[in-house]
Amino acid sequence: MNRRDMLLTAGTLPLVAAGLGAAGAAGPSPTAAGADGAGDGQASLSAEALRLQLRHTWTTVMSSSDTRDTIFVRYTRDGVVGLGEGAPIKRYGESAQAALQALQEVRPLLLAGDPWQHRELMAKLWERLPGQWALKAALEAAVMDWVGKRLGVPLYRYFGLDPRKVPLTTFSIGIDTPEVTRQKVREAAEFPILKIKVGLTSDEATIAAVRSVTDKPLRVDANEGWPSKEEARRKIKWLQTQGVEFIEQPLPAAMHEEQRWLRDQVEMPIFADEACLHLRDVPRLAEAYDGINIKLDKCGGIWEALRMIHVARAHGMKVMLGCMISSSLAIAAPAHLAPLVDYIDLDGSLLIANDPFTGLQVRGGQLILSEQPGLGVKLRPPAPR
Numbered sequence: 208m209n210r211r212d213m214l215l216t217a218g219t220l221p222l223v224a225a226g227l228g229a230a231g232a233a234g235p236s237p238t239a240a241g242a243d244g245a246g247d248g249q250a251s252l253s254a255e256a257l258r259l260q261l262r263h264t265w266t267t268v269m270s271s272s273d274t275r276d277t278i279f280v281r282y283t284r285d286g287v288v289g290l291g292e293g294a295p296i297k298r299y300g301e302s303a304q305a306a307l308q309a310l311q312e313v314r315p316l317l318l319a320g321d322p323w324q325h326r327e328l329m330a331k332l333w334e335r336l337p338g339q340w341a342l343k344a345a346l347e348a349a350v351m352d353w354v355g356k357r358l359g360v361p362l363y364r365y366f367g368l369d370p371r372k373v374p375l376t377t378f379s380i381g382i383d384t385p386e387v388t389r390q391k392v393r394e395a396a397e398f399p400i401l402k403i404k405v406g407l408t409s410d411e412a413t414i415a416a417v418r419s420v421t422d423k424p425l426r427v428d429a430n431e432g433w434p435s436k437e438e439a440r441r442k443i444k445w446l447q448t449q450g451v452e453f454i455e456q457p458l459p460a461a462m463h464e465e466q467r468w469l470r471d472q473v474e475m476p477i478f479a480d481e482a483c484l485h486l487r488d489v490p491r492l493a494e495a496y497d498g499i500n501i502k503l504d505k506c507g508g509i510w511e512a513l514r515m516i517h518v519a520r521a522h523g524m525k526v527m528l529g530c531m532i533s534s535s536l537a538i539a540a541p542a543h544l545a546p547l548v549d550y551i552d553l554d555g556s557l558l559i560a561n562d563p564f565t566g567l568q569v570r571g572g573q574l575i576l577s578e579q580p581g582l583g584v585k586l587r588p589p590a591p592r
């Protein structure tokens with residue numbers, strides 16, 4: 208066992224917490240229910256930023272980083288605590304600090320609203336709060352976790368789904384040198400399907416490095432990295448010879464007409480990610496893509512994701528559930544809907560070294576949902592001193 212694994216086992220990796228909740232610099236407070244003291248009919252809400260440490264520097268076309276900040280919210284009512292997490296996305300002008308600030312605008316509404324009428328409560332919240340999709344996702348997850356806990360059922364059961372039908376998740380390999388890429392692929396030995404980030408001039412070298420150590424099925428994500436439809440066609444035709452199942456967002460999201468052209472030029476299915484934010488995007492995307500990648504942090508939560516799944520199906524599209532880098536609390540929310548989709552890329556918590564939560568397990572790429580009510584995730588107990 209190396210030092211990092213030892214620290215993980217002991218649960219002592221530090222978290223940086225900052226924000227408006229009860230937690231101090233040492234990390235989230237494990238006893239929100241008692242501390243918040245929200246009794247009969249009284250609700251309370253706490254929120255804080257979590258600083259997550261990445262196992263490897265994470266590089267895509269868009270950025271390179273060693274940490275990620277997410278927002279962690281606790282909604283307490285009748286002595287029951289619902290937990291939710293959202294990962295603000297820089298591309299859409301979001302940040303954890305801005306989300307915590309924005310939460311103040313809707314705090315009274317959330318505290319006064321009836322969680323049993325969560326559709327109306329969320330509709331009001333959406334009306335009041337422009338943007339801030341990751342915050343909306345976090346708040347809705349906390350309310351739905353609360354509902355599941357009050358009903359005593361895991362959310363997959365609330366939605367009538369079979370947890371054994373969760374597809375295998377891919378494990379993502381960020382852009383790196385060929386040597387580090389080979390090492391990352393070897394470290395990912397337990398995962399049967401890999402998702403490889405490309406989108407730079409080094410793409411061929413990256414795929415060659417992966418293929419030098421594994422013949423596993425690959426999925427590829429260009430994150431809008433290829434600037435022209437001709438280049439995208441050339442690269443996809445090459446990827447078709449490399450055992451790649453499908454490609455995600457080859458062209459910039461705004462290049463809709465070029466994407467329509469590209470789709471007719473190649474056999475490989477093409478998924479929209481950056482082009483697919485909300486329900487209203489889905490019908491038009493069906494003209495140019497074969498599938499969509501839904502993320503709760505983009506769309507605003509579990510229920511919007513559910514609507515998007517059904518609309519995509521109605522248009523004959525394949526559906527993937529994806530995630531941002533986050534702890535396992537944020538991963539659990541889409542995981543409860545995963546029996547409804549074709550593919551999942553829910554590996555965000557596997558890329559961090561200090562997951563503060565337990566309950567969602569991943570073995571050999573298979574997500575195992577807890578039978579505990581709600582999201583089935585709780586704070587990891589503090590390490591013994």
Ligand code: MG
Pocket residue numbers: 428430455456480481500
């Ligand atoms: Mg993507």
